[in-house]
Amino acid sequence: MNVRKMSLLALFIALSVIGAAIKVPAIIGSVALDAFPALLAAVFFGSGAGAVVGGLGHMMSALIGGMPLGPLHFIIALEMALLVSLFAALYKYxxxxxxGTVFLIGNAFVAPLPFIFLFDFTYYIALVPSLLIGSALNTAIAFIAVPRLNPILKGTYHRGEVKG
Structure with a gap:
């Protein structure tokens, strides 16, 4: 990994931290706009880079929100990394x-499924609306930003031509 790529990834992680401070009203305080920088990193730098930004972005969002689920946030960070990787693979083709649809459904409905077993179904039902809104906002921001950032990032390191 070269210095330019590491610097750009650090920039996207910083954007994720800023997004983590913008919360979507929820029962749990960690639903935020921290995923769109991960989606951008996935489009411009590939699934691995996007996964790193997604996982770290969620951990920072949880930390800013007071870690309401404690160590369970590590599971959520892993889920976020996997969803961002899947987004990158589909977008690449x-x-x-x-x-966008897979990320939205995965983040809003599939990722919180383990909490049915850890807590109960009512917790899941209470969590889904805010996750759906947060996922939709993150996905929309990413789709709006990609074509606008592509000319800027064209001269830097990214995998191939991004068709905005």
């Missing part, structure tokens, strides 16, 4: 709408 030109399936943009599918990538």
């Amino acid at each position: 030109g399936k943009k709408i599918l990538a």
Whole structure:
């Protein structure tokens, strides 16, 4: 990994920390705008970079929110990393709408499924609306930002031509 790529990833992680401070009203205080920088990193730098930004972004969001679920946030960070990697893979093959849809459904409905077993179904039902809103906002911001950032990042390190 070269210095330029590490610097850009640090920038996207910093954007994720800023997004982590912008909370979506929720029962749990860690639903935030921390995922869109991970989606951007996934588009511009690949699934591994996006996964790192997604996982670290969630951990920072949870930390800013007071870690309401304690060590369970590590599971959520792993889920976020996997969802961002899947988004990157689908986006890479030109399936943009599918990538956004899979991320939205995965983050809002699939990722919180373990909490049905850890807590109960009512917790899941209470969590889904805020996760759906947060996921939709993060995905929309990413889709709006990609074509605008592509000309700027074209001269830097990113994998191939991004079709905005």
